[in-house]
Amino acid sequence: MFSNKLQALRKEKHLTQQEMANILNIAKTTYSSYEQGKRMPDAATQNKIADFFEVTLDYLHGRNNTPKWANKKDSNDLKRFLEDNDGTFTYGGDDLTEDEKQKLKIAMTQIFWDRHKHD
Incomplete structure (x- = not known):
């Protein structure tokens, strides 16, 4: 990272x-x-x-992936994106562990910022 x-x-x-x-x-x-x-x-x-x-x-170190260009609206958009996609995630029929959910949130955050770049 x-x-x-x-x-x-x-x-x-x-x-x-x-x-x-x-x-x-x-x-x-x-x-x-x-x-x-x-x-x-x-x-x-x-x-x-x-x-x-x-x-x-x-x-x-990847603990906070908020880009320096992000403003308050961007941060609110991220929060809404994570809330909208915070379903019950399973793998093989089993619920994900809290650690796995945290890793998924990190990945989703990175995808959000990659697609949300200001032009």
């Missing part, structure tokens, strides 16, 4: 991996390994990344 968010944020700003490495004062190979999911930056570097992109650490 972190690697995907990092890559997407970098591309949004039209930066190369080398430019990001320079901003973070690290080697390009180190930065590249972050985007490939081979390494995780230390806490100080994660904070630098979050500050640079003006996002939270929760956003970088």
